[in-house]
Amino acid sequence: MIRQNKILIALFLISLFVITIACSTMYGATSYSFSTIWKAFVHFDPTNMEHLIIRSSRIPRVLGALLVGAFIAISGALMQGMTRNYLASPDIMGVTDGSVFIITISMIFLPNLQPLTLIFFSFIGSILGVAFVFGIAKITPGGLTPISLVIIGTILGMFLNGVSQALATYFQVSQNISFWYNTRLHQIDPVMIKWAVPLAIIGLVIALYVAKSVTAISLGDEVAQGLGINIVVMKVLTLVSVALLTGISVALVGKVTFIGLVIPHITRFLIGEDYKRIIPYAGLFGALFFAWADVLSRAINPPFETPVGVITALVGVPYFLYLIRIKGGKQHA
Secondary structure, eight states: OHHHHHHHHHHHHHHHHHHHHHHHHHOSSSOOOHHHHHHHHHSOOTTOHHHHHIIIIIHHHHHHHHHHHHHHHHHHHHHHHHHTBTTOOTTTTTHHHHHHHHHHHHHHHOTTOOHHHHHHHHHHHHHHHHHHHHHHHHHSTTTTSHHHHHHHHHHHHHHHHHHHHHHHHHTTOHHHHHHHHSOOGGGOOHHHHHHHHHHHHHHHHHHHHHHHHHHHHHTOHHHHHHTTOOHHHHHHHHHHHHHHHHHHHHHHHSOOOSHHHHHHHHHHHHHOSOHHHHHHHHHHHHHHHHHHHHHHHHHSSTTSOOOHHHHHHHHHHHHHHHHHHHHTTOBOO
């Protein structure tokens, strides 16, 4: 019975992903029939504009949405487990802002970056962002409490954004880097996806490796130490995974908000507190959420697109306020 249930769940998820990819590919400023999409793959005609749009724009767009949604959700789950902080997420804790800041610097002084180099700089920015937040929090009285971390992360993010935009304006590169200040799936680079996937696999492997330790750490450092876990090593590996997955996401589509906050909570509610299960399921839920948010952003006011960040914010902002009200001052056990 258990095996049959697992098979049914797997088939349901596969079907859901197929439907998601199909809907995202079919609908947009111009809608395409399923037969047109099928022909674009089976009988590709390089002179057919519809085939070119489907293969060079629609498919990379939905793949990017699925990948980034998964990466950001997993990063949020890891951060919440490691810090025991219900409010932790890459966009709130300065990780994404650090990425955008370093990308801005790199675009000013190294304007013709290759995709792999851009991902590397974005990764470095993620590390610096989270290092600054936790560094400031550690030397601030009460700085490691959930609310204090959120305040520090928000202030640091605003500061980095302000400096980034000032530098971009001064060096006249605002147009070149505007992509990374907002979530713009329609401008995703297919070449970037090819470079991102192998690097993301490294981040995902690390995430799965630390999952058991994060479960113990989420119950308290004393519990983790009692189980013989090297807390420092596991936290460093966790942050490396978060920085890598977030850095890749920002390099692909720019800043992504609230997915890393909301999806881990939904996952824990449905799956439980074991991070060996939370991490893969958060990835699945995050991928589907972001892809459908993108579909909805195109369906609200066709043929114009509503920014996908508006859709995620409509879900994320109320949930963020709810968390502050009921759990903001507490660490989860």
